[in-house]
Structure formats: structure tokens, C-alpha cells
Amino acid sequence: MKSLILTLTAVALVAGNASAGDVTGKITLKGTPAPEKEISMDPACGAMHAGKKPTTRFYVADASGGLADCVVYLEGAKGGAAPAAPVVVDQRGCEYLPYINSATVNQTIRVMNSDPVMHNVHPTPAVDGNKEQNKAQLPKGAPLEFTFAKAEKFLRFKCDVHPWMFSYVSVFDHSLHAVSGKDGSFKITGVPDGKYKLVVEHRKGGRVEKDIEVKGGAKADLDITAK
Template sequence: MKLNSLTIIAAALAAGLTSAVAGNITGKVTLKGTPPAEKEITQLKDDANCGKMHTEPVKTRFYVVGAGGELADTVVMLKGISGKSTGASATPLIVDQKGCEYSPYVGAVQTGQSIVIKNSDPVLHNVHTQPTVAGNEELNKAQMAGGADLTFNFGKAENFLKFKCDVHPWMFSYVTVCDHPYFAVTGKDGTFTIKDVPAGEYTIVALHRKAAAAGMEQKVTVTAEGAKADFTLEVK
């Protein structure tokens, strides 16, 4: 009886150890094909206040791509996971309005995670959220030059939830809201890291507003050594 008890305890400890194993998913997103040339934002250039904040032409950011096809602003996340959000305790995402542009242009948060909007410009902006998923509230708040930060959070998962400025209609930012912490946004080098993913098999999806709005998926198996997941998206 004592031996059986020890065996049961050992098995339980082993199971707990297995469930605690986690690894990082790393990868790179590359764009295949030549994207359309980005266009100068003439509305910004011609604006009496915003135009003088820049010494060089400001262009659209539909495809931020490197010389080797490295694709920025791609949201990479696990699919089919819900109810795992730790957003209430997560570090806020900071979105700044500077030079009459939103930065970052593309971001990602968890449900319940704060999105803090700053205004570093010497002009009035308004922050107008335009969700498409029921349960995420449309809000429209003015933000004076040097005014207090504005904080938003959303309770439902949604891809590319739009933030815009009605005062300056070329200003947009897109924030994807996930119901779990397993996501990342690619940088200018096209790479990403999704940290501390519990060991197991998953579907991982890459989302890009122009090249993969519906997402590109693949299977990935995570171990203590991590996992690799590269994507090649095509110009649409």
C-alpha cells in the first residue's frame, strides 16, 4: 500500500512538471512579391500645423518591408485559445500621437489590458475607437495638446481594432485584442517571439492588414526547447 502511494505521488509530481514545461515560439515573416509604392500623405503635408512637424515626406505604412522582404506589423498569435487572458495585470500598451501620426501603427494586447494613448503633439487630437465586434465599445474622446493620457481596454477578442483621429483623418492605429497572452507583433526585421508557451501542439496564425487579413495558419509543437514558425505572405 505504501509503495502504491509513493507511485501515485511520483506520477502526480511528474504530471505537474510536464504541465509546467514551456518554451518560446520564434520565427520570421517574409513578404513575397513587390508591394505597391507607399504614397505621400498630402493631407498631412498641407495641414498648417502638422506639415511643419516634418522635414521629409510622410508616407502611408501599408507594407513596412525590408530589402530582404522582412515584413513588419504582422500580428502572430496562437489560435483556438480562450479564457486565458491575464490582461488586467499586464503592462499597458503605449500608443503615442507624434507628428500627427500614431505610433505604433500596429499593436496587440490581451482582453482587459490597458491601452494608454498619449498626445506628444502641440495640437488637439481626438481618439475615436471603431470596433467591429459586439461588446467592444465605440468611444470618442478629445485630447488637448499636453493633455492627460487616455486609457482604453476591451473585453472581446478582435483583429485590428481601429483607432483614428477625426481631426486629422489620415491618422490610424490598429490594435489586435487577444483572449490570451500568446502573441507578438513583428518588428522591422520581420522577426517575432511568443514567450512562455506551455508545451503542446497548437495552430499559429499570422495576420497582416494587407497581405493576410484573414490569416495564414500552420501547426506548431512547443517543447522546452521552444519551436520555430516562419511565414511567407504574398502581396495582395
């Protein structure tokens, strides 16, 4: 994945006098997924991929198996206000970048258009209280901003101009979440000491979980098996 934009902003949770730390680790892909499918773009979008065939991005793993685009979170965690910094999603080459994101409820999700073509940004939430919207965005147009009031996993954004364009934002009612980077590593910052269930969800590969104890931080590696 090129120019992965890190969208997660560190927010330290204040939990009495308890200390806090980072939960870090790496997600590794096991097994071999089906080949990605070629995306046949229209000429204007295809021209931005000269010499390369764009494909689906269902499983994005590096040479060591590090699996990107896993949503990692502490299930049932409480608290943590929405970070002031937005989650930034760009449209570049008629693809949403990043493909997978996480956000806190009421955190601003800012959608950019770096392309010389028009897009139509259309989040399609499935949870009551999250609002469907549908906004045109001119070539290299002003950013659009969205917020969602309720927790929802893999809330889909699509583009009504380009039917292959999707991005997913998992929205949490706490701030203890992250998305694995292109080497499969993740970092959830500011986790108060305590016992947690660490959950990893991959849109195609499903869910795995692990009980962890955080004492000034914790480290946990997990595997996702290709389906």
C-alpha cells in the same frame, strides 16, 4: 519605422507542470506591393515632417524583406491574464505609433500625445461588447486609457481631427500573441508545450498559418505575399 515602441509584455502561463517556452520566427514579405500613398497633412502636422513626405504604412519591410506589423498568434489558445503593463500607442507627427498593435482583453491601452497639436482619439470597434469612445486630447495632454472586453482583430483607432490617422489593435482572449518588429521577427512568450496553429495576419497581405509543436519553445518562419 522610427522608435518602435514594443508593446508586448511577457507573461508566463502556468499550465500545470508542463514546461513553456518562446515561439519565435521571422515574417518575410514576398512580391512587391503597390507604392505607398503620400499623405497630405495639414500645415501644423506637415511641419513635423520637414523635408519628408509622410506616406501610408501598409507594407513596412526592411532590406531583407522582414515584414513589420504582422499580428502573430496561436489560434484557439487558452488563458493568460491581461498583462499588468499597458500597450502604449503614441501620437507623434500626427501619426499613431505603432501602427499595428496587439493586446489581451481587458489590458490597458494607453494612448499618448507627444504632439504640439490636439488629437481626438476615437476607437471604432465592430464587435458587440467593445465600446466605441471618442475623446479629445490636448497638445502633449494627459494619456488616455482604453480597454476592450471582447476579442476583435484589427480594432481601428482613428483621429477625428486628422482623417489620415489610424492605428489598429488586435485584441485576443488569451495572451499568446505578438506583432512583428521592423526586421520581421516576432516572439510569443510563455507558450506551454503542445500542438498549435500559428497564424500570421497582415492587414493588407492577409493570413497564413502553420501547424507547430512547442517543446520548451519553437521556431517558425512564414511568408506573406503582397496583394
